Amino acid sequence: MQLSKLLGIIVGLLTIVVTLAIAPSIATANTAVSTSGNLTADMIGMSVVVTFGAPLAIMGLLAMGGLFVFGAWKGNTSMRDMLEVIFTAIIVIVGLTFMLSILDYAVALIAAGAGGFETTLYGIIPLMVYMAIIGLSGWQTYKGIRRVRGGAKKTTAAMGY
Secondary structure (H helix, E strand, O other): OOHHHHHHHHHHHHHHHHHHHHHHHHHHHHHHHHOOOOOOOOOOOHHHHOOOHHHHHHHHHHHHHHHHHHHHHHOOOOHHHHHHHHHHHHHHHHHHHHHHHHHHHHHHHHHHOOOOHHHHHHHHHHHHHHHHHHHHHHHHHHHHHHHHHOOOOOOOOHHHO
């Protein structure tokens, strides 16, 4: 085994350890969102999604770390991949921290609205932002899978052409 592959695997395992060290911060920030008094009936879907948001984000980040180890074993990853895992974890923590303010402002926006369709539309805004924050780790994992595999495989048209 080449030294660069061994170093990549060690750094990848270190990335998993760092992700696990950051994971309690993600869970704490998500708990603050779930216990917020602003998860009212107008916040469409938030009370359901917020219960499993932190585990999804943490598992996505761990999958990124494991993918980095696998990619290092295959020899097509770099230190940039490790930094993407750590920076994505930090972005998720900061995004979940900002979710409290987003919920406050969404409640104020709903209260200022005239009701009806406006209330439904404004109630979806926090859900979309929350799903974007949680989905970031899954999207980064998807991008990592494509990079480790070597990108999308082109297929020929039907009939062998």
